[in-house]
Ligand SMILES: NC(=O)C1=CN([C@@H]2O[C@H](COP(=O)(O)OP(=O)(O)OC[C@H]3O[C@@H](n4cnc5c(N)ncnc54)[C@H](OP(=O)(O)O)[C@@H]3O)[C@@H](O)[C@H]2O)C=CC1
């Protein structure tokens with residue numbers, strides 16, 4: 001890919017994406033610039049680990065950049081867009097990974113015509129195993145979206161969705177790894193409590209999660225059918241599922257996704273109100 005990308009933000013999500021992109025070799029590390037405002041040690045750490053080009057925000061020359069990836073916290077959007085405004089050129093594509101912030105808010109700070117693409121990756125980007133959503137903004141052409149998709153393919157599976165579906169996508173996939181880690185913490189704890197050593201219990205839980213996910217992705221069989229295939233009448237799984245149903249495990253997972261989606265919606269409302277005042 002013949003382009004230079006710049007991350008504005010050098011936090012955990014930027015790092016996960018950088019790790020995946022560098023592994024994919026779609027871009028060489030010198031085509032990746034990483035920038036932040038204050039933590040210069042962090043930039044050096046990323047340079048040391050991935051070979052990328054660290055540039056503090058004040059020294060960043062956007063003339064050599066094609067794609068700008070907004071990777072700071074949603075609360076910083078207003079300030080960042082005000083800083084960016086004067087340096088943006090027609091050829092720049094903005095890609096936002098910010099939870100909750102709609103493309104319309106970002107576009108409001110920009111001249112009409114500037115392409116903005118919204119994406120929602122997750123931290124499994126590190127292993128090129130993210131589920132990443134992509135939504136187009138008002139001025140994006142198919143070519144902008146395809147070019148962003150090509151880049152995002154390097155961090156895992158991509159899903160083109162209408163922007164209205166971003167809240168629930170964020171609730172399921174952006175935040176989802178945390179719910180699954182929470183389940184794995186509990187699998188590890190119960191294993192340890194019952195005599196397994198902690199490391200072994202951790203591996204057993206993770207391998208079980210991985211195997212089940214692969215069964216869903218690599219067979220044509222539905223999760224419902226796969227669950228039934230494990231469940232012998234009056235067997236161990238029936239007893240386990242009975243406890244899960246009594247404790248409303250499935251509903252708890254749905255409620256987690258619903259609550260995260262709601263927070264995404266709240267971030268959007270706040271960002272729209274802020275942008276209106278600008
Ligand atoms: N973590 C996750 O799993 C996911 C996160 N996201 C989204 O990714 C974004 C980043 O999240 P995360 O990596 O966890 O956050 P972090 O807090 O880890 O990182 C935020 C980064 O932004 C930098 N920053 C702050 N202000 C500016 C600025 N004005 N210009 C340039 N850089 C700036 C910070 O560095 P400094 O203070 O030195 O400037 C820091 O490097 C969020 O918007 C989040 O919604 C999306 C999907 C998943």
Ligand SMILES: O=C(O)[C@@H]1CCC=N1
Pocket residue numbers: 099170174175
């Ligand atoms: O917790 C958050 O707000 C970010 C967005 C999705 C995952 N982490």
